[in-house]
Amino acid sequence: MTAREEILGRIRSALSTVDKTETVVSRDYEQTIEGDLVELFAERVADYRATVVRTAADRLPEAIAEQLAHFGISSVVTPADLPAQWVPHADTDAPPLRVPALDATDGVVTACAVGIAETGTIVLDAGAGQGRRALTLVPDFHLCVVRADQIVGTVPEAIARLDGTRPLTWISGPSATSDIELNRVEGVHGPRILVVVIAGAPEEVPQATRMSSISTP
């Protein structure tokens, strides 16, 4: 008998006395939340000690340039399909850069698929403007642009928008560890600096404002 047959057989005999009618899952938890989602998203991302910037959509290239300058990022890579005017001098990942080349690059600028306000999370699904997963992993600096209309309230809303068969990366703040005395320390293997730029409709954001990261001791 193969291991497969044997394990399935053991399961069937273990469950022989169990009622096989499907257990109904009650989903009485919150599906949506009220309020200013963009504001909440900005606050919650900043809670993870990421840098959050809000800008009008038509000022996006300037906002990106300011952040790159602020963090001293000179070499930048972007996915091949990122709008070229966002980062005019970037290298594009086409043909795909080899890992050592990525490692030698200061930073990466991408778009995202969804932002989740409740948890301060951005989700990348390798779709438009996001590139393959290694791109946002190897460089030490990641700037991610989130359009205000990509922000949903809750995790259930995000799950409903996402396609499970695409490779997804959910990002909540810069890489961190809680392994030393259970205190969160930022900066281990993933990008140590995360900048989230929220691009709103021009009339929503009268001028570029920068929320500095909220730091908790």
Place this chain on the structure above:
Amino acid sequence: MTGTWLGMPPFPEAARKALGDTQLRTNLRKATGTIRGKRAAVVAERADWEALRVAGKEIKDRTLHNLDTYLEQLERNVTAAGGVVHWARDAAEANRIVIDLVRAADADEVVKVKSMATQEIELNEALAEAGIAAYETDLAELIVQLGHDRPSHILVPAIHRNRAEIRDIFLREMPGVTEALTDDPAELAAAARAHLRRKFLTAKVAVSGANFAVADSGTLVVVESEGNGRMCLTLPEVLISVVGIEKLVPTWQDLEVMLQLLPRSSTGERMNPYTSTWTGVTPGDGPREFHLILLDNGRTDALADDIGRQALRCIRCSACLNVCPVYERTGGHAYGSVYPGPIGAILTPQLRGVTADEVSPTLPFASTLCGACYEVCPVLIDIPQALVHLRAKAVDAKRGKPSAERAAMRVAQWFFGSSRRLRVAQRLVATGGRVLSRRGRIGRLPGPLKGWSGARDTATPPRRTFRTWWESR
């Protein structure tokens, strides 16, 4: 290399030794205190927390009650997406499959993402015997591995080490680290980053576990903090994931529950820094080859036990460890298994068999039955009920027949069947026991407890139950 669990002494003996270690207790008290506070804050933020827990329980029950169907569905979807599915009856079979795959990839080293399943099957030891080096990449696992130590916590395997001890281990074991290294956690993390960077960028094969496997999409999920998981899941050419058969959830939608319950319960965060999901292989993005090893290793035995089965709902958040008064005092090593604390006390004897070794039959007794674990468990595992049930099994196995002790356990089981009944019973005992006692000890008890109390004195139940004291602490 990590020490093995073989030949661990029974819990009481190991616990006595651990209790003498004041550094260990100080480290644990500090760490579990921190995490309890963080968890409580992010749980209090959610008015719908109880509804999430109920949904979490139901999703896992639905999985377990139809496990054969969902495993076959998962296998179909992973295969259709270009992955290869293997089945392993036990640890030896799983280890053999991994070794063969690593050899087929022409590699002599692997990078590893923290995984309970691979610790359970002692994969690192098996790889070492086959001449394959395994590099743990999670910071805490690295601390354990470099310290030639054993893990003592599900989430933070090196929780028993403080920053000064970690600095000493790095100084001793990490090539290139000098006296200039301080015990500042940020500096320690930076040292680990530098140490592992080259390994990540050059490794050909990675081995991981998974937090969840979604049957209806064939998707695997790894929840982590540091980015070492992303490195292992993305950069190597070959990815091998060893996953317990109970890790399934039926639908993609079910993740909306699990991804809320797990981070809040485990690290006390609204969301952990990184969650990766992947389905088979994606051309041009990540590994070229993906192998999923579905592991039984005793799980089907637990599945056959009507009361013990609920332990398979566990999502390894470790909240039950962090609130457990016994764990806080003895530490994780005393449990003689990779699964310490309350969940270990009910999972280990079921996976290994209650009479498998010296430590297993003693584990269900490693508890005060205070019920704190049940109150925090995100998937509502009634650990006290399972403990009492397994105590009866352990006693039966020892005596070879049902005994008075077992009869008493049956009564206790009824009381622990609901936490309200337990509170009432504890208060009853607190009053009733005082009536029976003479000079602070209870002698012979009436009824089914007679055989048990004949041989030993029972301490008079305290005026305050343990549970009310612990809660008020």
